[in-house]
Amino acid sequence: MTGAFIPLDVMASATDTGRRPSSLRVLWRSTIGKKTVMAVSGGILLLYLIVHMLGNLKIFAGSTSFNEYAEWLRVFGEPALGEGWLLWVVRVVLLTAVIAHIVAAWQLSRLDIRARPVKYAHGRRRATYATRTMRWGGVIIALFVVWHILDLTTGHVNPLGEEGRPYENVVATFSTWYGNTIYIVAMLALGLHIRHGFWSAAQTLGVNHPRRDRALKATATGLAVALTVGFVSVPIAVMTGIVS
Amino acid sequence: MTLMKLTLRIWRQAGPDEPGAMTTYELDGVSPEMSFLEMLDTLNERLSAEGEEPVAFDHDCREGICGSCGMVINGDAHGPERTTACQLHMRSFSDGDVIDIEPWRAGAFPVIKDLVVDRSAFDRIIGAGGYITAPTGSAPEAHATAVPKEAADLAFENAECIGCGACVAACPNGSAMLFTAAKVVHLNALPQGAPERESRTREMVAAMDAEGFGGCTNVGECATACPKGIPLFSITRMNREYLRALRKG
């Protein structure tokens, strides 16, 4: 029914010479553009998470080594740059990525919900678990990040909260039942989020291809499992006394 | 041949702004050879005879090529088989089944009556760029424009879209990405579509967004429901085309 029908005014609009809004504007206004913003910001956050997770594993090298590493994170970039400069650059990039990711997700979700105002009477489960939990999983991860910063960056809610002793603070958090629960639940949500998010980003950026699909899905699963296992290994190590 | 007795629960809505509800009908003597629409015809004959309003549904060719028919059957757009509702046969069901029949549900596809929805949003997306500009008149020499085999295959695969709207109906976000992608990929693949490649992509995506369809979250339900097998990768291609079009300004 929609196949070949071309209204006449279309021909006229093809010759319009009106000024077009800038590409960036068009990008942000379109659904595909907002998804591109989500894909790129998600990619930045994913890179950060990989580095973060690998850094966390230093905890298995003992208190001195871990605390020295944590101290180095504060000063890296010196002496070319001032103390903490590079750290702040990283923080600003991450914060920008987080805000862009959340704002785009929020706006897209509202559009999506409005596009299906009446639900089916005969509902059925659509999409995989990882896909269905993107929104709530994202909310869980965002809440976790707030807690995580208050716990281990500023120390406000840490049971020990001693500055300059991150190793001991980590052990203190994971010696509480709630610390372990919050952390492990959030890391499982993170794994699921990455499982769908990584592949979905490849779709959105148009880099997926029938011949590449399986490899991309396998990479997504691999990254999700590696990050979840890597992160969760720390509370497990504290719980089992490997790290104390 | 055993005839079936079915319980049908059908969305009845008298008009665009009327309230609607699922209404239950018992239907006897359904043969497995009937198409799904013939089954509904049988019900409608009875309803007419009883002085009731028959169930309104769209249909035309009844051979799976026009894209007019379409209804959500037990939660699946076009029902359990990968085909159109008119090409679905009652042998896919068994005696005693309860079948829920609903219209496409999307903000951009308002219900007109019962199972009939207004799909003119699709026409406006096509109108925004789903065409090529070419001089009309006598047919051009067949060898004047060479089309590489790969491009021809890709174009054919995507040209199969019949505009039924099952992709929108199946998508949890009511997104029209698969439909729009089918046309963008079809025309952008061909040399005849090249002059308008960027503007087509930009305008069709803008028209799609303006109609209030949702965004793609890569669930894949559209491609599963599509009776013509338009692949999910067409969406990937359209995303690539869109970003390319924006880079070109």
Ligand code: SF4
């Ligand atoms: S893409 Fe498939 S499901 Fe969507 S309108 Fe075209 S034929 Fe129908």
Ligand code: FES
């Ligand atoms: S009536 Fe034409 S496709 Fe079903």
